[in-house]
Amino acid sequence: MNGRRLAFALALAALAAPFVLEGNRFLAFVFGIVMINLLWASGMNLLYGFVGLMPLMFAGIAGIAAYAMVALTREAGWSFWLATPVAAVGAALVGVLLGLPSLRLKGFYFTLCSLVIQTVLTLAFTFFPRFTNGDTGLNQIAPPDGWGGVPLAGVWFDATLALVATLGVLLSAWIVQTRLGQRFIAIREDDVLAEVMGIDVVRNRIIAFAIVSIYAAVGGCFYASYVGFVSPRSFDVLTSLGIWLCVAFGGRGTIIGPIIGTVILAPIPYLLQELQAFKDVLSGVLIIVVTLVMPAGIYGEIMRRRALRTAVALRAQAAGDPAGATATPAVAAMPGTVDAGVAR
Numbered sequence: 001m002n003g004r005r006l007a008f009a010l011a012l013a014a015l016a017a018p019f020v021l022e023g024n025r026f027l028a029f030v031f032g033i034v035m036i037n038l039l040w041a042s043g044m045n046l047l048y049g050f051v052g053l054m055p056l057m058f059a060g061i062a063g064i065a066a067y068a069m070v071a072l073t074r075e076a077g078w079s080f081w082l083a084t085p086v087a088a089v090g091a092a093l094v095g096v097l098l099g100l101p102s103l104r105l106k107g108f109y110f111t112l113c114s115l116v117i118q119t120v121l122t123l124a125f126t127f128f129p130r131f132t133n134g135d136t137g138l139n140q141i142a143p144p145d146g147w148g149g150v151p152l153a154g155v156w157f158d159a160t161l162a163l164v165a166t167l168g169v170l171l172s173a174w175i176v177q178t179r180l181g182q183r184f185i186a187i188r189e190d191d192v193l194a195e196v197m198g199i200d201v202v203r204n205r206i207i208a209f210a211i212v213s214i215y216a217a218v219g220g221c222f223y224a225s226y227v228g229f230v231s232p233r234s235f236d237v238l239t240s241l242g243i244w245l246c247v248a249f250g251g252r253g254t255i256i257g258p259i260i261g262t263v264i265l266a267p268i269p270y271l272l273q274e275l276q277a278f279k280d281v282l283s284g285v286l287i288i289v290v291t292l293v294m295p296a297g298i299y300g301e302i303m304r305r306r307a308l309r310t311a312v313a314l315r316a317q318a319a320g321d322p323a324g325a326t327a328t329p330a331v332a333a334m335p336g337t338v339d340a341g342v343a344r
Contacts, residue, residue, distance in 0.1 A: 010259060030090045033226075034266045035161040036223050037266040047208050048186040055212060056098060056115045061216040079145055080145060087217065121235075143225050157226065183199050184204065219245065242283075248290045248297055257299035267279055
């Protein structure tokens with residue numbers, strides 16, 4: 001119930017923020033970028049957090065959709081709202097076809113294979129200027145058309161991004177609660193045991209990857225239209241790593257974690273534009289912190305500590321010592337408590 005209230009409060013804050021920031025266009029633009037990254041992070045969290053696979057080709061799929069949307073709107077004269085779902089489905093199909101061989105792999109091997117695919121896609125964006133204009137990129141990308149043929153811009157575009165990101169988070173939360181989401185978690189915990197129990201591991205990984213590809217593709221279309229410019233650097237491996245860092249830093253395998261990570265990390269490249277070197281160093285430090293110090297992320301660490309306190313209190317009550325409910329140092333002498341807390 002507390003998680004639902006927190007999610008509801010965050011959704012209200014996201015929908016209200018565009019109108020609060022209307023007077024400061026720079027902060028409003030940063031907010032829009034944060035919402036796009038939140039959509040991406042929610043999608044990656046489904047595969048990385050709940051299935052246990054790290055897709056470094058994520059940005060490449062977003063790039064395919066972005067370039068396809070621009071081509072459909074410019075050359076075919078389609079509306080953004082028609083071109084986006086077509087481009088998203090097409091990019092997701094391409095992503096699934098490219099990732100199909102790697103979905104049979106596990107852990108590091110899948111990550112390495114997806115990194116190779118991402119590199120190939122980045123090279124394709126660069127060396128096929130007929131469609132992408134190469135390193136020069138595509139500029140002056142028109143915003144979506146709004147009501148009455150007026151281009152969607154300003155606060156209403158920001159509000160649209162907030163709505164799309166909120167729906168993306170809610171959709172991921174709903175998927176996790178379904179039988180499909182429970183199969184994802186079973187595969188993450190032990191894919192061999194899941195297969196013994198009758199779960200088709202490869203088939204469910206393909207389904208998860210297709211859903212995640214839709215997230216990436218829709219976010220890519222909105223990014224191109226919102227920023228008005230795309231190039232191969234917009235969808236390279238560093239972009240995929242940035243999205244992964246938002247998920248890992250906030251807390252993978254949770255709904256709130258990617259929100260926290262995105263809100264903290266996504267604005268940094270824009271707020272520290274004059275400190276590019278420091279930004280890169282900060283990103284490296286955060287990766288080290290997430291990997292070594294806080295592998296469960298911020299929200300995961302909060303939940304772990306909360307579970308530890310609850311376990312200590314329950315053990316104290318079982319021992320008939322109410323005063324021991326606050327004896328948190330005793331946790332160190334309780335083997336298995338940490339694993340139980342993470343599982344909760």
